[in-house]
Amino acid sequence: MKNYEQVLVALRRVIRATDLHSKRLSKHAGLTGPQLLIMRTIRDLGEVTIGTIAENVSLSQATVTTILDRLELRKLVYRVRSTKDKRKVHAHLTEDGADLLARAPNPLQEDFIEKFQNLAEWEQTMILASLQRVANMMNADDIDASPLLTVGSVLKDDGWKEKA
Amino acid sequence: MKNYEQVLVALRRVIRATDLHSKRLSKHAGLTGPQLLIMRTIRDLGEVTIGTIAENVSLSQATVTTILDRLELRKLVYRVRSTKDKRKVHAHLTEDGADLLARAPNPLQEDFIEKFQNLAEWEQTMILASLQRVANMMNADDIDASPLLTVGSVLKDDGWKEKA
DNA sequence: ACTTATACCTCTAATTATTAGAGGTCTTTG
DNA sequence: CAAAGACCTCTAATAATTAGAGGTATAAGT
Structure with missing residues (x-):
């Protein structure tokens, strides 16, 4: 279940990076x-x-x-x-x-791209793969039949390190 | 459970008597x-x-x-x-x-009263008692605690006869 | 007389938006 | 730094509408 934790942390990080909330945008x-x-x-x-x-x-x-x-x-x-x-x-x-x-102004997209590129390469790859996985699940006729997310195929073990 | 059947028949009769449906009123x-x-x-x-x-x-x-x-x-x-x-x-x-x-015109009330008075006296009494009972139930805090409808107190045994 | 068409009535279930209520975050103000 | 105010967000409840299916009555043909 370690992989699952890693996915969660990475997703939380990208959510923080995109930062849809009011604080960052209230000036516009x-x-x-x-x-x-x-x-x-x-x-x-x-x-x-x-x-x-x-x-x-x-x-x-x-x-x-x-x-x-x-x-x-x-x-x-x-x-x-x-x-x-x-x-x-x-x-x-x-x-x-x-x-x-x-x-x-439209800071959302540029902000996102900039911050996303600041992430480690393996993080970027993993996040994109995760999102693709979620998208596939949305289209699947039977979600239960869908296998669980396998992070291993994307994640290099030595690349992982929690920075917070 | 015979009493229950009798109540049902009587209620159906009064419903028929009031006749809310389109046929009877389409002229107005x-x-x-x-x-x-x-x-x-x-x-x-x-x-x-x-x-x-x-x-x-x-x-x-x-x-x-x-x-x-x-x-x-x-x-x-x-x-x-x-x-x-x-x-x-x-x-x-x-x-x-x-x-x-x-x-x-307002045929509803007069129609109802006229037809209701054509019913046998015991029927009128029983129907009114039944409706009162239902009204009480609506106001009761705990409907389940309410005793079942007792028709016996209103219905004279020899008065009952199905006419249909 | 019998069928057909039409126009209602009625319901349950599903859908769409709104509100109530509760809990959260951020900013400002004392 | 505490407290107030203004947002954001959600789930559950509420209100009206629509879809869909089935029923009844009236009119029109045959």
């Missing part, structure tokens, strides 16, 4: 990380439902709802209930929202 | 029974949610929704989503709806 146009993320999703995907947003940013629908509440309060987005399916709600950017978003 | 202002019932509920209760309507007319929310769809199509009612709780939807009568309702 007065928007927090999740707010920026959601607004970009709305801009890029066009007519999106709350559920689609949640899926794209990997947050629960409830969380997206509350964040949209705050954005709507600041008149950066607005909601329109679908006429075709009245359960659904579409989110849109207001002009103010689009303007603010256009002025906001 | 072009509205079916459930449509009339729902519109009256909206008029009498004022700002009602779908759930409250469903409770009052003893139908599922889904059924009320579809019936409201048809009424809305005919512009007899309209919906307004609550701003305080965006899950909720309030139904209102349009002017046309209120007018039509005012012109529609």
Whole structure:
């Protein structure tokens, strides 16, 4: 079970590196990380439902709802209930929202790439393999039939060392 | 368990007597029974949610929704989503709806009373007692602690005869 | 009279969004 | 450094809608 621990540590490290949370992004146009993320999703995907947003940013629908509440309060987005399916709600950017978003830098991708490249080579390889594995599992018809993650094939034993 | 059977038969009879279904009411202002019932509920209760309507007319929310769809199509009612709780939807009568309702007779109560009085006296008594019993159960803190319905106290043995 | 078509009614189960409630982090303020 | 305020995030509960299936009544043909 040692391998499992190593995967966990590595994943925690990459999560820390990407740092989606508010602290690192609060300087950009007065928007927090999740707010920026959601607004970009709305801009890029066009007519999106709350559920689609949640899926794209990997947050629960409830969380997206509350964040949209705050954005709507600041008149950066607005909601329109679908006429075709009245359960659904579409989110849109207001002009103010689009303007603010256009002025906001996009530090996420560059930050990620920069920090990711700072990781050791074996870490990069392992993380990518892990993510690929997860992606495969998502497509598998029977997840239970899928074999467990084997880190050994990727991880060189001498390369491993916890730095924290 | 014979008493239970008798209660069932009697209840079925009163249900038949009240006859909420469309056939008997389709002549009145072009509205079916459930449509009339729902519109009256909206008029009498004022700002009602779908759930409250469903409770009052003893139908599922889904059924009320579809019936409201048809009424809305005919512009007899309209919906307004609550701003305080965006899950909720309030139904209102349009002017046309209120007018039509005012012109529609109210055959339900008179029909019921007339038909109810045609039942045998012991039947009337027993049905009322049964309904009272059900009402009590609804208010009881612990339904399981409630004793079973005793028809014997109301039902005279020689009075019972199945007419169908 | 019997079939067919149409238009309702009704339900349960699934779906979508919202809210309640609880716990967490970060920033600011005293 | 403690405390307050503003976010974020989740799970569970709640509200309405839709999908799907089956039932009943009315009208139209045959």
